Amino acid sequence: MPATQDMLVRDFRQALLWPLQLVPQRELGPARPWEHLPADGPWHEVADEFDPATPLEERHYSEFVTFLPYVQRFLYGEARRGGSDDDDGQSVRRGSPMRVFRRRDITAARAVVQPGTPALQLEVEHVDLYFFYDLDLVLLNVEVSGKDIPLALVQELMYRLGRGYPGAWDADGRAQHCLFDLEWLAADGRVLARSDAQQREPFLAFVARHRAPLIAAHWAFVLEPLVPELSPDAGALRYRQIEYHRMPTMAYLALDDPRRLSRADFVRLGLVTGAGRDHATPYAEDPLRDFEQRHCYDRFWSDAGAAPHTRYMGNGHALVVVGDAQREFFRCAERGVLAQFRHQHFLLFLIAHVQKAALLMFSDRLVDALERLDVGDADSVKRFKRTIRRSFESFLRFTHRYWFHEISEQAQVRALFRLTARHLELDALYAEVKDRTADMNTYLDADSLRRQANTVVRLTVVTIFGLIGTITTGFLGINLIAEAEQPLLRRLLIFGAVAVATIALTVFTVVRSKRLSDFLDALSDERLPAWRKAASLLAVFSRDRR
Numbered sequence: 001m002p003a004t005q006d007m008l009v010r011d012f013r014q015a016l017l018w019p020l021q022l023v024p025q026r027e028l029g030p031a032r033p034w035e036h037l038p039a040d041g042p043w044h045e046v047a048d049e050f051d052p053a054t055p056l057e058e059r060h061y062s063e064f065v066t067f068l069p070y071v072q073r074f075l076y077g078e079a080r081r082g083g084s085d086d087d088d089g090q091s092v093r094r095g096s097p098m099r100v101f102r103r104r105d106i107t108a109a110r111a112v113v114q115p116g117t118p119a120l121q122l123e124v125e126h127v128d129l130y131f132f133y134d135l136d137l138v139l140l141n142v143e144v145s146g147k148d149i150p151l152a153l154v155q156e157l158m159y160r161l162g163r164g165y166p167g168a169w170d171a172d173g174r175a176q177h178c179l180f181d182l183e184w185l186a187a188d189g190r191v192l193a194r195s196d197a198q199q200r201e202p203f204l205a206f207v208a209r210h211r212a213p214l215i216a217a218h219w220a221f222v223l224e225p226l227v228p229e230l231s232p233d234a235g236a237l238r239y240r241q242i243e244y245h246r247m248p249t250m251a252y253l254a255l256d257d258p259r260r261l262s263r264a265d266f267v268r269l270g271l272v273t274g275a276g277r278d279h280a281t282p283y284a285e286d287p288l289r290d291f292e293q294r295h296c297y298d299r300f301w302s303d304a305g306a307a308p309h310t311r312y313m314g315n316g317h318a319l320v321v322v323g324d325a326q327r328e329f330f331r332c333a334e335r336g337v338l339a340q341f342r343h344q345h346f347l348l349f350l351i352a353h354v355q356k357a358a359l360l361m362f363s364d365r366l367v368d369a370l371e372r373l374d375v376g377d378a379d380s381v382k383r384f385k386r387t388i389r390r391s392f393e394s395f396l397r398f399t400h401r402y403w404f405h406e407i408s409e410q411a412q413v414r415a416l417f418r419l420t421a422r423h424l425e426l427d428a429l430y431a432e433v434k435d436r437t438a439d440m441n442t443y444l445d446a447d448s449l450r451r452q453a454n455t456v457v458r459l460t461v462v463t464i465f466g467l468i469g470t471i472t473t474g475f476l477g478i479n480l481i482a483e484a485e486q487p488l489l490r491r492l493l494i495f496g497a498v499a500v501a502t503i504a505l506t507v508f509t510v511v512r513s514k515r516l517s518d519f520l521d522a523l524s525d526e527r528l529p530a531w532r533k534a535a536s537l538l539a540v541f542s543r544d545r546r
Contacts, residue, residue, distance in 0.1 A: 019357035097133035162247030193221035270313030316423025
């Protein structure tokens with residue numbers, strides 16, 4: 001095995017972040033999604049670190065002050081001084097629109113990377129679910145860690161661990177691109193769930209039946225009691241895939257001497273391509289010519305500083321930091337690079353992927369609304385209009401609550417967020433969704449104006465022709481037919497006959513209001529000859545559809 005591939009990663013951490021779209025359920029009512037998590041289930045809300053009753057840890061303080069005020073309000077909520085007599089001017093707390101729930105039954109993972117390789121035991125640092133106010137999104141976050149793992153094995157873990165389901169199988173029926181086997185373990189060593197990626201037939205049958213992928217068993221277990229949208233299992237909260245099945249990932253690697261890594265090693269780490277031969281890049285050289293400029297943040301890749309020879313790499317899908325295990329600041333979980341990786345850097349990565357997932361969700365809503373639209377069904381048109389209006393309102397709230405171009409004034413955080421956002425192409429995606437949403441809303445406004453204009457035309461035509469009869473009968477101020485002294489029955493019959501004739505004339509006027517409007521336009525046009533005006537009048541009584 002090549003020399004660099006034999007290097008040990010003294011401290012390894014990988015954090016997965018999987019955005020999923022929650023499928024709205026009518027029976028859930030107005031309650032928020034997280035309110036449907038059972039109290040006796042595995043998920044419990046994470047206690048707020050900013051509790052005045054407990055001392056605030058320094059790493060959380062450093063995390064807080066990293067971000068700009070409007071990002072702080074998104075991440076942590078805010079406290080304002082009350083101005084009413086009821087609160088006596090006391091501080092009023094407003095919670096964050098982000099709610100975090102954690103399960104603690106999964107404490108370890110046993111992974112087999114490829115057939116014949118020994119099982120690797122990883123510690124599960126935490127398993128979290130992130131919900132967001134006014135967004136039908138949930139983000140699964142799983143962080144694992146290990147020590148003294150060969151670099152080649154770490155590269156394979158980074159490439160294979162975060163797969164929602166296998167992407168393919170080889171000729172021998174072995175799953176490709178994912179771990180050969182994975183087990184979630186309890187604190188006492190019990191196996192809680194195991195991957196079923198090697199069982200090809202259920203995955204093929206599910207896609208053939210539902211035109212949707214089957215989530216692997218070990219990931220479906222982690223998300224319980226949430227269930228896939230098309231699963232036959234009962235569940236109040238249902239989700240479906242919104243992005244690629246390969247989960248966005250963050251990785252932290254502490255090596256004895258990161259300068260020993262070859263350029264090919266950095267390419268494999270930064271692009272998360274798996275292990276390979278030393279000094280052999282995974283792709284052709286031409287596309288990798290500007291790898292350092294496009295994917296690396298090398299402000300600390302030098303001999304100076306508290307954590308020299310630290311390199312950050314990102315491609316949107318991944319954010320990776322490599323550094324020197326001999327430097328205390330690099331491995332410090334309270335104030336050093338490791339603390340920044342688990343707090344500030346994780347949050348900037350989360351914000352970028354929340355933005356992308358939300359934009360994809362809005363786009364999916366528009367497509368779904370169009371697919372359900374039947375222009376010949378009045379109820380379908382009404383539902384379509386309501387859906388588009390709600391989507392437009394939600395998009396406006398998203399823009400003001402979750403959309404940030406800058407999240408920090410700290411150079412490192414600002415640069416890493418820009419690096420991630422640029423590779424995710426967030427600005428282009430936002431502009432596209434904004435234009436589509438605005439186009440839909442503009443169409444609805446134009447359609448409403450068209451309907452109002454048609455109504456005005458019809459009312460105008462009816463008024464004009466009704467005016468003729470009104471003036472004719474009311475000019476002398478007397479009744480043309482004196483029947484006031486006749487018997488009641490005769491008067492009722494005359495009244496009924498006149499009412500029927502009037503209604504018939506009115507209905508005819510409304511039905512032919514478009515043609516009558518055209519006749520009035522022709523009549524008012526001084527350039528038209530008399531025979532054209534007469535033809536327009538005859539067209540009012542024609543049976544030909546226009």
